Amino acid sequence: MKLQARLDRVLPLVRQASELALSYFGKFQGHKKSDHTVVSEADELVERLLVQGLQRRFPGETIVGEEGGATGPLQGPIWSVDPIDGTSAYLARLPHWGVSVGLLVGGRPVLGVVDLPLLGETCLAVAGRGAWMQTDRWGRQAMRVSPWSEPDSESMFCVPSDFHRCHEVHFPGKLRSLGSTVAHVLLVARGDACAALMRVHLWDLAGCAAILTEAGGRLETLDGSPLDLLELLPGAPFLPDVLASSPTGLAEMRKRVWKRAQGS
Amino acid sequence: MKLQARLDRVLPLVRQASELALSYFGKFQGHKKSDHTVVSEADELVERLLVQGLQRRFPGETIVGEEGGATGPLQGPIWSVDPIDGTSAYLARLPHWGVSVGLLVGGRPVLGVVDLPLLGETCLAVAGRGAWMQTDRWGRQAMRVSPWSEPDSESMFCVPSDFHRCHEVHFPGKLRSLGSTVAHVLLVARGDACAALMRVHLWDLAGCAAILTEAGGRLETLDGSPLDLLELLPGAPFLPDVLASSPTGLAEMRKRVWKRAQGS
Numbered sequence: 001m002k003l004q005a006r007l008d009r010v011l012p013l014v015r016q017a018s019e020l021a022l023s024y025f026g027k028f029q030g031h032k033k034s035d036h037t038v039v040s041e042a043d044e045l046v047e048r049l050l051v052q053g054l055q056r057r058f059p060g061e062t063i064v065g066e067e068g069g070a071t072g073p074l075q076g077p078i079w080s081v082d083p084i085d086g087t088s089a090y091l092a093r094l095p096h097w098g099v100s101v102g103l104l105v106g107g108r109p110v111l112g113v114v115d116l117p118l119l120g121e122t123c124l125a126v127a128g129r130g131a132w133m134q135t136d137r138w139g140r141q142a143m144r145v146s147p148w149s150e151p152d153s154e155s156m157f158c159v160p161s162d163f164h165r166c167h168e169v170h171f172p173g174k175l176r177s178l179g180s181t182v183a184h185v186l187l188v189a190r191g192d193a194c195a196a197l198m199r200v201h202l203w204d205l206a207g208c209a210a211i212l213t214e215a216g217g218r219l220e221t222l223d224g225s226p227l228d229l230l231e232l233l234p235g236a237p238f239l240p241d242v243l244a245s246s247p248t249g250l251a252e253m254r255k256r257v258w259k260r261a262q263g264s
Numbered sequence: 265m266k267l268q269a270r271l272d273r274v275l276p277l278v279r280q281a282s283e284l285a286l287s288y289f290g291k292f293q294g295h296k297k298s299d300h301t302v303v304s305e306a307d308e309l310v311e312r313l314l315v316q317g318l319q320r321r322f323p324g325e326t327i328v329g330e331e332g333g334a335t336g337p338l339q340g341p342i343w344s345v346d347p348i349d350g351t352s353a354y355l356a357r358l359p360h361w362g363v364s365v366g367l368l369v370g371g372r373p374v375l376g377v378v379d380l381p382l383l384g385e386t387c388l389a390v391a392g393r394g395a396w397m398q399t400d401r402w403g404r405q406a407m408r409v410s411p412w413s414e415p416d417s418e419s420m421f422c423v424p425s426d427f428h429r430c431h432e433v434h435f436p437g438k439l440r441s442l443g444s445t446v447a448h449v450l451l452v453a454r455g456d457a458c459a460a461l462m463r464v465h466l467w468d469l470a471g472c473a474a475i476l477t478e479a480g481g482r483l484e485t486l487d488g489s490p491l492d493l494l495e496l497l498p499g500a501p502f503l504p505d506v507l508a509s510s511p512t513g514l515a516e517m518r519k520r521v522w523k524r525a526q527g528s
Contacts (some may be wrong), residue, residue: 025404026401052318088418088438091418092420092451092457093359093454093456094440094442094451094456095383118383120380136290137290154355156352156356156425161420161437161439161440162436162438162439163428163439164427164428164432164433164435164439168428169428171428173425174352174425174441175428175441176358176425176441176442176443177438177439177441178440179438179440187356187358192356192357192358192503193356
């Protein structure tokens with residue numbers, strides 16, 4: 001099946017999953033143990049909807065989820081779903097969380113759909129056809145990574161919420177932590193952030209890797225190795241330090257970010 | 265004029281200002297020098313709308329703005345307006361920015377309206393009558409600061425985007441930097457964040473101080489002094505380190521946050 005035909009089948013499924021996630025959003029206030037149960041329930045229901053929807057649309061193909069592990073062999077086309085990326089943000093009633101589905105073929109991300117329902121933004125990419133966002137506010141726009149320029153006080157670098165414990169950085173601009181890995185990568189892909197640092201599982205990146213790549217960006221580890229998404233298949237540990245940026249940005253940011261000797 | 269009657273007059277004005285700010289939002293991509301001119305233009309037009317609207321509704325009363333300084337004597341009721349709090353977030357097409365108006369009487373914040381138009385959230389407070397948010401999604405909800413509990417991995421602390429250069433912190437939870445001082449204070453006021461640290465001018469806090477106070481929160485400087493908003497009147501320097509939290513949270517967070525000896 002052609003990638004565009006796959007995208008046409010996946011997009012309504014992701015939007016349906018977003019609606020389901022939205023129906024649980026904000027049903028809790030503050031930070032209580034019971035809230036985590038609610039979030040887990042939403043996460044599981046949304047994943048089940050995505051996995052069953054993909055199974056119906058693409059019978060026999062492998063699906064890797066956050067909650068449920070893998071169904072099918074770990075070769076051939078591999079779908080990876082992240083039902084709610086940014087569950088802490090979701091729990092805290094912040095807007096940056098999203099539903100994400102990606103397709104890998106031979107380890108290469110070839111299709112990605114990420115929907116951020118509270119922001120009215122859906123980002124899409126198909127290998128060789130570019131990346132674009134469809135928004136309630138601006139309609140359809142191409143996504144392009146910004147060419148590297150020396151960071152200044154307005155430059156944005158997206159970091160995990162525990163960056164202060166794990167890393168140091170020389171950066172004259174703004175560190176932002178919005179609560180969602182996919183949102184951070186998409187901000188790089190659309191040219192608003194110069195880079196993002198994250199710790200990742202396969203499902204965090206499967207959807208946005210194709211979008212970033214098609215927008216002219218790249219992923220690598222903080223030590224400069226290229227990122228092989230197949231190394232993130234179930235059973236593999238997550239990667240603690242992955243950078244997203246333009247090709248030049250990766251090299252430049254690597255010089256500016258380093259691990260702390262110990263947490264503080 | 266009673267505070268409730270004042271609120272009824274201010275609320276439609278703030279919503280009108282939000283619409284004007286929205287009409288400029290996203291009219292630029294990436295980070296270019298020319299964009300700052302656009303943002304300044306939006307900032308100035310929104311402030312003019314607010315100042316003129318307040319002058320019409322409350323003739324002769326003092327108005328302090330971000331862009332235009334003060335009109336009127338620095339005593340009696342003092343209005344303070346922040347046309348677009350979070351201009352960097354606005355420029356980067358992030359959702360956390362807002363239009364804010366507050367009223368001080370004798371230095372005490374007695375009325376506040378903050379609208380976050382992209383999030384569909386309007387937060388309001390009148391002294392003695394509580395704080396509440398009106399949202400597209402959840403309707404009307406009371407705002408309450410969360411009672412202090414020992415921070416854990418899910419606790420949220422909102423910090424400025426240059427926190428990494430200026431401060432150190434012992435905090436086991438999530439540092440978030442969303443791009444707007446008022447948004448950070450409102451997250452404390454509604455019980456989703458346990459504390460926020462910020463550098464402030466009067467206009468940053470005038471609108472959200474009444475909301476935070478009515479929600480059971482408090483502001484003080486990082487060295488433990490109570491905050492006198494009148495010290496922030498035009499001509500005064502901004503305050504670099506102001507904490508917002510519950511009364512217990514202020515004391516607890518003061519032990520956990522300190523200034524770096526020097527920027528890095």
